[in-house]
Amino acid sequence: MSDTDDSDATGVVSLVGSGPGDPELLTVKARRLLQEADVVLHDKLPGPEIIESIPAQRREDVGKRAGGDRTSQSYTNERLVELAREGKQVVRLKGGDPFVFGRGGEEAEVLAEAGIPFEVVPGVTSPIAAPGVAGIPVTHRDHVSSVSFVTGHEDPTKAESSVDWPALADTGGTIVVLMGVGKLPEYTAELRSAGLAPETPVALVERGTWPAMRVVTGTLDTIVDARDAAGIEPPAITVIGEVAAYREELVAFLRGRGDADATAETTHTDSTERGDDA
Numbered sequence: 593m594s595d596t597d598d599s600d601a602t603g604v605v606s607l608v609g610s611g612p613g614d615p616e617l618l619t620v621k622a623r624r625l626l627q628e629a630d631v632v633l634h635d636k637l638p639g640p641e642i643i644e645s646i647p648a649q650r651r652e653d654v655g656k657r658a659g660g661d662r663t664s665q666s667y668t669n670e671r672l673v674e675l676a677r678e679g680k681q682v683v684r685l686k687g688g689d690p691f692v693f694g695r696g697g698e699e700a701e702v703l704a705e706a707g708i709p710f711e712v713v714p715g716v717t718s719p720i721a722a723p724g725v726a727g728i729p730v731t732h733r734d735h736v737s738s739v740s741f742v743t744g745h746e747d748p749t750k751a752e753s754s755v756d757w758p759a760l761a762d763t764g765g766t767i768v769v770l771m772g773v774g775k776l777p778e779y780t781a782e783l784r785s786a787g788l789a790p791e792t793p794v795a796l797v798e799r800g801t802w803p804a805m806r807v808v809t810g811t812l813d814t815i816v817d818a819r820d821a822a823g824i825e826p827p828a829i830t831v832i833g834e835v836a837a838y839r840e841e842l843v844a845f846l847r848g849r850g851d852a853d854a855t856a857e858t859t860h861t862d863s864t865e866r867g868d869d870a
């Protein structure tokens with residue numbers, strides 16, 4: 593909670609991370625706030641199990657609308673302020689962690705400017721959790737001592753990319769790409785041109801921790817074909833680097849792995865479930 597004086601009727605906004613989708617990965621605090629909230633503003637990323645656990649009369653979807661249009665960020669910002677000024681206890685629920693590619697920073701700024709008391713409730717973030725449940729540690733003491741988290745889909749209104757792929761290649765560490773399904777051909781090519789070996793291991797983890805999780809493995813050279821063969825769709829995480837090969841060592845003993853992926857070595861694909869962008 594902020595130190596702001598909230599002695600009048602102003603409500604409180606909690607910017608809450610839901611984790612990657614498995615309801616058991618909600619934090620205890622997130623679960624309590626969801627139970628206590630007057631209103632929960634959410635998009636699709638928390639996943640159906642978590643969203644449907646909130647009574648329909650207490651939730652508002654501010655994600656994609658029917659027809660594919662997104663609710664504007666300015667609408668969400670205004671709605672948060674409006675509800676808080678009505679004295680409501682509001683949860684803004686976001687997939688993963690609210691401050692990791694989640695626009696939580698923008699919403700926090702708006703709330704602070706409007707004088708609305710708010711708190712940040714961190715969540716289990718997908719760029720670590722999705723590879724983890726797929727048997728991929730993003731660092732490994734013997735092999736890789738740094739990891740970079742990067743977006744594969746920048747704001748299209750930006751004049752220039754702020755992702756320096758050659759610099760990322762130079763780190764020698766693991767590269768984890770969020771929102772990176774569509775632009776996979778572009779950034780794998782950039783990393784190749786920057787000198788990463790074509791046989792560098794790559795894994796795609798679709799809907800990590802969800803019942804329909806799928807994992808596809810390959811190399812910088814083969815992963816685009818593997819993505820297309822499996823029909824991988826967002827939300828998915830791309831892991832690039834030596835650690836992506838660890839899955840093959842662990843998968844035979846890995847519980848809840850998304851399954852059918854004992855075939856990944858030969859076909860680079862797992863099971864078949866598909867879904868929406870998030």
Ligand SMILES: C[S@@+](CC[C@H](N)C(=O)[O-])C[C@H]1O[C@@H](n2cnc3c(N)ncnc32)[C@H](O)[C@@H]1O
Nearest residue numbers: 612688689692694717718770771799800827828
């Ligand atoms: C707007 S970002 C939000 C990230 C989120 N705040 C977090 O900390 O995980 C959306 C992207 O997160 C990734 N993502 C979120 N949940 C995921 C999951 N369960 N499995 C795989 N990727 C996920 C995907 O790359 C997706 O396109």
